[in-house]
Amino acid sequence: MTSSIPSMELPSSTSKLSRMYDVLINFTGEDIRRKFVSHLDSALSANGLTTFLYHDNAVKPMHIQEPILNLCRVAIVVFTESYSQSAWCLHQLQQIIEWHETYCRHVLPVYYEIQPLDVRLQKGDFGKAFKATAHQTFSAQELEHAMSRWSHAITKTANFFGWDDCNYRSDAELVDTIVKSVLNLPVLSATRFPVGLQSHVKDVIEIIKNKSMEVCWIGICGMGGSGKTTLAKAIYNQIHGTFTEKSFIEDTSEVIRTGGHAKLQEQLLSDLLKTEVKIHSVEMGISMIRERLFGKRVLIILDDMNENDPLDLWESSAWLGEGTVIIITTRDEDLLRRKQVYSIFQINVMNPNESLELLSWHAFREAKPKEEYHFLAKRVVAYCGGLPLALEVIGSYLYERTKEEWNRVLLRLDNIPQHDVLQILKISFDGLSNQKEKDLFLDVCCFFVGEGRAYVTKILNGCGVDPDNGIRVLIERSLIKVKKNNKFGIHPLLLDMGREVTREISKKEPRNNRLWLDEDTKYAVSENTLFSSQGTKVIRRMPTRSYFFDPYPLAR
Template identity: 75%
Template sequence: MVLCLFLTVLHYCFLFFYQLMTSSIPPMEFASSSSKLPRMYDVLINFNGEDIQRKFVSHLDSALSAVGLTTFLHHPNALNPTHIQQPILNLCRVAIVVFTRTYSQSAWCLHQLQQIIKWHQTYYRHVLPVYYEIEPSDVRLQKGDFGEAFKATAQETFSRQQLEHGISRWSHALTKAANFFGWDENNHRSDAELVDKIVKIVLNLPLLSTTKFPVGLQSRVKDVILTIKSKSTQVFTIAICGMEGSGRTTLAKAIYNQIHGTFTEKSFIEDIAQVSQTRGYVPLQEQFLSDVVKTKVEISDVEMGKSMIWERLYGKRVLLVLDDLNDYGQLGLWGTSSWFGEGTVIIITMREEDLPSMHEVDSAFRINPMNANESLELLSWHAFREPKPKKEYRVLAKRVVAYCGALPLALEVIGTYLYKRTKDEWNRVLIRLDNIPQHEVPQILKISFDGLSNQIEKDLFLDVCCVFVGKSRAYVTKILNGCGVDPDSGIRVLIKRNLIKVKENNKFGMHHLLREMGSEIISEISREESRKNSRLWFDEDLQHVLSENTLFSSPGTKVIQRLYNGRDFFERYPLEVRDPSRLLKFAEDYEFHPKKLRWISLQRFSSKYLPNDFYLHDAIAIDLKHSLLRFLWKETPKVLACLKVLNLSHSKYLTKTPDFSRLPSLEQLILKDCPRLRQVHQSIGCLCNLILLNLKDCTSLSTLPSEISTLQIFEVFWCNVTPSLNYMSK
């Protein structure tokens, strides 16, 4: 045992020094929102019992120390254990919780686990469970000997009045911890093998920042990074290619998270194909420039964007990820390899069939399908929250894996749907899978959609798919609340089912294949029910279209959007086109007067004002960002009693605000970056419901009406405005 421990420590010493010599990447890099907190320890190890400390924890502690990580052993017998709770925790980067049969016998450990879960939720730090000589399900469900000890400890700790609440809090912490990615000692040949896996994950925690269960990801990341390092003296473009749903974006994110700390200029541009269809390429170029110069950049057209990229980044060492690039011509929008300095890395994700057209690619990494063991493990993590299926489900799980074709997306969505399902329900899913033609991934994904428990959840999915991808969760909730819909519980279900994502900026995202599935469902509904049809008009420049949609979650409620008319638009958006030969001149002679129009999104609106006969009386939100408005409307409309959000930001020619007396319900007024805005109407004092006012970068605004001092506004932004701005303090 001593010899084994010595050899293991020697192995990790070699690994640590090898990393220092061969890599410019720090051995440990954490994606955390709390980087300003002081740090003393890398890893906190939480456990109970001297036996496990001698048998396993000391082994793990030595291995972590051997690669240069500082550890803190967190257990009831530690020096002054009652004084090390939150302060020590706040000085750690990651917590490893070692669950044993005796863990639930310690009230101290259960209290500490509550603190660890709270710490995870507050600071977004990683919690990694290890199950040593105990079943993960015993911890998750508090059953067996572990569960009996848990109940006994609670009864000894809490009074009769506190017992129910105390058990609930401890149970929540145990269940939460047991749902994290972790390790079961029973699945490893030896402690040395288990420790080796733990150390490798701790050294590569960006993998866990990328995906909840990084099965098979580590080896692929290592292979790509080794290729990148071998070309570190040149501008290197590498393509990551594979079929839809194979994990291209996840792999690119993991690589970016691993190496971005060594670059000053860096950007990850996600969903290029999807975003360009609805918004064009200008916003994507703006994102790239804003990321690398670390300030908001606005451009008017693609050629201006290319010129600014050349001016700002010529000769610089850049890390750029272009996700879902499907056209060689698009690559030039972000510059050519001759523009950037040596050491630049450009990573492109694409379908394999698009690779031959990418002439500037220096190397290609093809994502091979997951092997049978990896596929089964990924399904198991989602379906059972364990690395292996339960014994009685093993045959069923292998059959599901065979149907899903080793595609991570399908395994993730189907596995999540099957979580806590009975064997009969598994068999019903297998019957459906048996009737789906091979490679019809959207049909496989539809099993999860069809299994949603009520129509509200299904309607919410279709609304996000059709209208709300890229919109913030709070913004969508406000709109739907105004339509009489409470979407919170439904959105939580869709997130748990992996049918929608909420990104770091709190905006909704959805995988292309899930959107394709949603589009097929919407097309089918549109054919059966004409009232559900979407309508489409061309704008006068033919580069944009006006899309009218009826919300599924609120029948009769309509939204209108101005979308970029890009390549394959009609394939991606199953809209019924009305009068396609007629050019619609939006500002003047059109016949578009729908009632129940709740959300109006007309970004880059090209007229001086909204037409007087445009029906706005049911609108909850009006979004006119980047417009050419001089003023909002010529004649003040009747009272817009429902309007809660008015966004006129980046309207370069706007000189004055509207009369607010007709907008009694307004809660958010966004006038950011309106450089010619000189006057805010004094009726702003009537907006007693206003909670957000953004006047940032309104550089021509020198005074505000005194009436604003009567408002109880929660958030006010007027940074970077003219220094002589006079405003009233509340």
């Protein structure tokens, strides 16, 4: 019998594969799709993860090809009794393993109403169906080699850490366990494309291991956009499971700016003690930190610390428990040296090969540029100076662009002074397709950092704006992020860029200005103007729409 490549179908939610998917679910069977897989898909989506799975009623069939996997970051393989009856699944599994071996992506098996040993060794009914499927799919000449490839893919997958449904009381418990494990994978929660990241993680964790009998202070420093936060997240994701008390505070400078030192103290104590803490003065906070953390082994990461420690942790070696790890990320290496942080990890800019790979992942969804774009990509890389943030934002902007559009970007880059990162980032903002998308980005910068996506959507819908498409575009352009808790986040340099744009608009149009908010700002609305909690007209005049803010919102 002649060989045939099984076909797959597009997910029902999209007509083309132009977006990134966090998790691909590989499975077969209508029953499993309607039951377990639908519950797993729903739970992953509810936690802010995008999933890819074929749908039996999709319109456009297509061959399986590597770029589909390049759009995904984790594969969950659901083994069932009928799995080996599907040549489509077996062929995709073979590609998943090739993808894993090439790009070190995660593959997670689930055994649903089947024994893991039967899968690993292709025994029992699973093994019989596996042989029958191969004989039906391949010619006699191809059979042995094809079965060997399929068998290798199954065995390799079955040797990864996974879940056996018989070890759980219900599907709900199994799904909950899988989702929590997926959310904690470094590849998902640190960065979309971890080019060159793992070697840095390994180096820092080696320092932590060598200082396991003391309070370990580590400083991560480097210029803005060099990947300090990403490295800190990857380290946190890898070691946080060994700590009972832990806290990762992202962009501490912004927390302090909007809420003061007491707000930072509240966030730290609330994270470590797993309960809401209210601090009424900085002195009270310092006292509580010492009292409640005395003798405890804790993990604390303070990201983007640009001033002396408001938490009074510098002398903590005398009162925190051994094995404590405190990591500071900062652009100010002198700050670390003044406080005698001896383990300082300096992040250098990416080398040209790493830079080209990172740009390619964002611009082409592949590790290398398309041949006809190779020279253009190398020129763009040269302008980005090895900064991951610039490569990510410009690469995301150039995704699916023509050569003419690439050349227009290069002309713009040629007129930007060297090291002016904000102007490089502004290319993506200026390239947004309409004013609504630009307004939405500026509104996120000024009002909505740290706010829940559903809450912001409700506010904007209330004033006649449909933000869903705009939010999707801003995420795809890497201009904003939606974190695991479904709240908006934005890189400090992009925040600076947005504020600079706002200042420029305010100079040209004094009646249409935005001011970013401090901790005491509450919102009311009257005559198309936002008011502070004291009723002063300070926030933003809005000739086309108004925001309705609840001064006492429900939990977001």
